[in-house]
Amino acid sequence: MTMYAPRSVTELQALVLDSERIHVIGNGSKPALHCAVNGAAIVDLSGMSGIIEYQPAEYTATVRAGAPVRELSAALREKGQYLPFDPLLPEAATIGGTVASNLSGSRRFRYGGVRDFILGAQVVDGEGRAFGVGGKVVKNSAGFDLSKFLVGSMGKYAIMTELTFKVFPDVPRFRSLGFHYEELEEALSAIYFINQSAYELDALDLAPPSVHPINRGKKNGNWMLLARLAGFDDTLPRRVERFTAAMTRDTATIRVEELHDSAALWNPLADLTGEFLVKVVIPPKQLPAFDALIAHNRRRYSVGGNIAWAATDDIAQLDTALTSCGLTGLCLSGAVDSALIGVPIDNALAERVKQVLDPLGKLV
Amino acid sequence: MMNRGILQALQKIYPADRLLTRDVELLPYESDALTAFNAKPGAVVLPVNEEEIIDTVRLCHQLALPFVARGSGTSLSGGSLPIPEGLTIGLNRLNRIKKIDPLQRIAVVEPGVINLHITEAAQPYGLYYAPDPSSQSICTIGGNIAFNSGGAHCLKYGMTSNHVLAMKVVLADGTVTRFGGESVDGVGIGPDLVGLFVGSEGLFGIALEITVRLMPQPELYQTVLAAYDDLGRAGDAVSMVVASGLLPGAMEIMDRLAIKAAEASVSAGYPDAEALLIVELEGEALQVEAEFEQLLGIIEKSSAIEVRVAQNEEERTRIWKGRKGAFSAVGRLSPDYIVQDGVVPRSRLGEALVEIGALKDKYQLDVANVFHAGDGNLHPLILYDGREAGALERAEALAGEILALCISLGGSITGEHGIGMEKRDYLPAMFSEEEIDIMEGLRRAIDPNEIANRGKMFPGGEAPALSQHGVHPLERAGLISRE
């Protein structure tokens, strides 16, 4: 295995032209995405780092793909802004890796995911061509939107070297609440209630019994619905009160408690230990059926129950569960042949892009 | 007239009343809302289900027959302009809302569903479909997808693309494919194919079924209208709002001519001023109330000459009616107009407006400005009289200079109306030859015969006729009015 660390687009282009197979890593924070690349030249983009342009007044920021997420987040925080798609691994990941694998944390709930905040990119494709896609302003509909296509593209179509995002102003205060339910169905009903209400939550996750630290250790613990409200000092307390009153309007809720709002609480992976860590995109309605099949695993249902994170030592079993539910999973850690498990994705359109950007199949 | 063999093949799919070939039947389809152009299609077909669309696209692929999908024909960039002698596939009859799922907050719709109808169907559940182009009571979701359409309220929650979770499409070569799902994460795993398809201007194929996300209706809207004696000051007010950290649902500006037009057409009761700024906050009542106080403080400091706060839903509706009706209202001031759609970085709005002012003097044409100030998306409406020799050409030249201006300020030639037929020659001003090559390569990888919406988006190719003057064909036929 040969490692390369290009420091410029030109070096990267030369590398692509000289290699038969190329595989990109950001910071290697999601090892399973780098399986099955034997023989490929490994490209480490951490040498192409740094913020290129950040214009708080435009709500836009342009960074090199190898830049650590935390560097960009810190710059934004200084101006009271943030990346609303909430990079899943704020400490370990690079920006490029976050986009390529499309990994959002719980705060994705409020405004949307990576796809909703990417504006443009500079890339090097499998032919060694360096070019731009999308734009740099918050609104632009000229040409095909290949920048959104890059989200989740796993480095297989083009190597991102530079990314432009839309950013938003952040709020200063957060309050986190935990609502306890005996059954998943009850917690799900609460999610549905919130879905149709006008309460604007910053994040909404569901932690199964015995998984969340707060539940752990207790026998027959409850499902805990974690809700986070964000805002300003003057109204937040009253909003929390109103929301709590609405949520406890009937008796389904056993208990409400205020939780210490922390990064750990809102890290959906915090307590997920296991050889394999998997992201599953799931419509909330399928949660009960899916959960019944993986109830022995550590898991968390994030983003209002629309993204499942599951840890397991038995990837085959999870694969079977996903398949029987018609779902697809993306494996982030553990040794697997392919990072994709469960139901295969219909790739007809993506294959056309591959023919154009990487006809020789160099990018793996 | 279309070749006999082709017609016979189409007759196998369509009964006579849904296969239009006579001149009088084709007339309403000759142009879209870019009325300066028109072209006669070889035929128009009106499918009623997705099987018919798929069969039609496959037939077109087989025969290398160019086709254009058409929703309501309200494209402002000539996107739904017929391809001369090609096939127009009218999708208005695929107008079923297949499912509203209030629990998961999604709707599944056919492509011909009118944008506003989704909101109407979702309303009983306290939900709505967010993207709100001013044409929302007539344009279709299929058309919205083709252009990634936006509206006044796209600042916070994004444009069409941000609200589409899944699609079933037939690609131009007849391949039927699906992507995305009912999770709010959409495609979620693998390249974002929804994101790629949305905005492809009908060049990739036809959207057959679309899953959109719905949003809960905000508990409270607070809307303020501020008048300024200078357009630049209105622009400065926008910068002040942005700098304050507030995130309004909408921030819109209209200049004197646009105000005058809106007044004449809907009597919105706007103040007499050089510029009007509308800012709207939306969300949880407690939060909005607090933020609105802050907003009013900013507006007060912005040297507004008059400030009005909508006291109730009726007043709010009236403020928006003037803004949303501005395009059509301007149409009353002038026999013809071209709408531009360039984007500039928000901080350079002032510069752009001053330049546009100078350009309109240079070309001796009136320009009304209505724009999405929050995201720097300009909509200069260039007024001209098509009966006057050379007027259209002058208007087009002015439009071209505005686009060049947007690019030179670091923006884009289109924020939401698309390249279409109208701006295809400006694509090279935004993208390098290699970038255009790559996009064309992608188009050919999907559509080797280049039949889907041939002649649009990419420079060159045969151009439909420029007509001297004209109202929208549907308008001429008495089917729509500009209200």
Ligand SMILES: Cc1cc2nc3c(=O)[nH]c(=O)nc-3n(C[C@H](O)[C@H](O)[C@H](O)COP(=O)(O)OP(=O)(O)OC[C@H]3O[C@@H](n4cnc5c(N)ncnc54)[C@H](O)[C@@H]3O)c2cc1C
């Ligand atoms: C008065 C007025 C106000 C407007 N205001 C706005 C505004 O505020 N914001 C905005 O963004 N736009 C606005 N528009 C422009 C226009 O309404 C939008 O572009 C709209 O999305 C077009 O929808 P349509 O159904 O009329 O599409 P059409 O004009 O029929 O078609 C537009 C394009 O979509 C393609 N298409 C149609 N259906 C499909 C499908 N199922 N699959 C793939 N491609 C398809 C067509 O081939 C064509 O290229 C306005 C237009 C007018 C006339």
